[in-house]
Amino acid sequence: MLGFLNLNKSQGFTSHDCVAKVRRFLRLKQVGHGGTLDPDATGVLPIALGRATRLLQFLPTDKAYIGTIKLGIVTTTDDLAGEVISRQPVDHLDLGTITQALEKFHGKIQQIPPKFSAIQVGGKRLYDLARSGVAVDVPVREVEIFSINILDWRPRSTRLSSTQEFPELDVEISCGAGTYIRAIARDLGDILGTGGTLAALTRTRSAGFGLDTSVSLEELEQLLGTEITREPSRVPLQDLSSIPLIAPQVALRHLPELVLPSPLAKRWSQGQKIPHPEPDASFSGEFIRITEEGGDLLGISEIMNSTLDQQLILVPKVVLVGG
Secondary structure, three states: OOEEEEEEEOOOOOHHHHHHHHHHHHOOOOEEEOOOOOOOOEEEEEEEEHHHHHHHHHOOOOEEEEEEEEEOEEEOOOEOOOOEEEEOOOOOOOHHHHHHHHHHHOEEEEEOOOOOOOOEEOOEEHHHHHHOOOOOOOOOEEEEEEEEEEEEEEOOOOOOOOOOOOOEEEEEEEEOOOOOHHHHHHHHHHHHOOOEEEEEEEEEEEOOEEHHHOEOHHHHHHHHOOOOOOOHHHOOHHHHHHOOOEOHHHHOOOOOEEEEOHHHHHHHHOOOOEEOOOOOOOOOOOEEEEEEOOOOEEEEEEEEEOOOOOOEEEEEEEEOOOO
């Protein structure tokens, strides 16, 4: 099995939980995911199956989210899963002030990831250090925000019968890799002087996959048969044809494609560096898809300059089919 699954992660599952379940459902050892989602978050979680796990690094890196930011609350984790550090009433905010504050998050910005995150410092995960009470200076990283759109603004209700004690802001965010939406919620609260935390999050796009074409674990079970949960080892192989598998050629269509004639394709598939068949091709250093005549994806190559004669050569990076 070789391809990708566009999984819609449910709330309460870790990304590792989803990988383990898919591995069990499909009786497949090689299963990986393309971008961690917090347990309380939902939405698109790209899953790679078989040798496609080697292609995860080449998928598109942009992502999109819909999130709810609750203002007036600060937590240890920058979302509602953590302990509340402070609460304060928020009566003075208006949508114009918030819109102006959000402008600071457009483009390339410096962001400090949450202390409870999977980033490694000194070989240890930040969330492990935080749970152990170890104080760590979280390294600043540069991330890119392509757009932030306000979807809804719900001011704090003053009605006695209302349960909405703190105002909430629904936003749609398009961003690059490594961006923490929890950090945006926290930093927006800091700018406004109210404190803020992430109340809900759904990833609507990741690695080129959209939420509208995703499949949940429950739907995957139904597609494979109701007895899979109990007896995964008895799943007939023909039943796997019902899986909405995304071919690598489709998932990697954002990369340029180069079709090699059979003799060159064989040498490249054996791991050899070969001359670029188009000497006048522009050199960019980017990765390209290598396809054999007939349409089969052989793998991913990088175009480089030869150190001997400065001619362009194709350097195999991931070979899916041996020569």
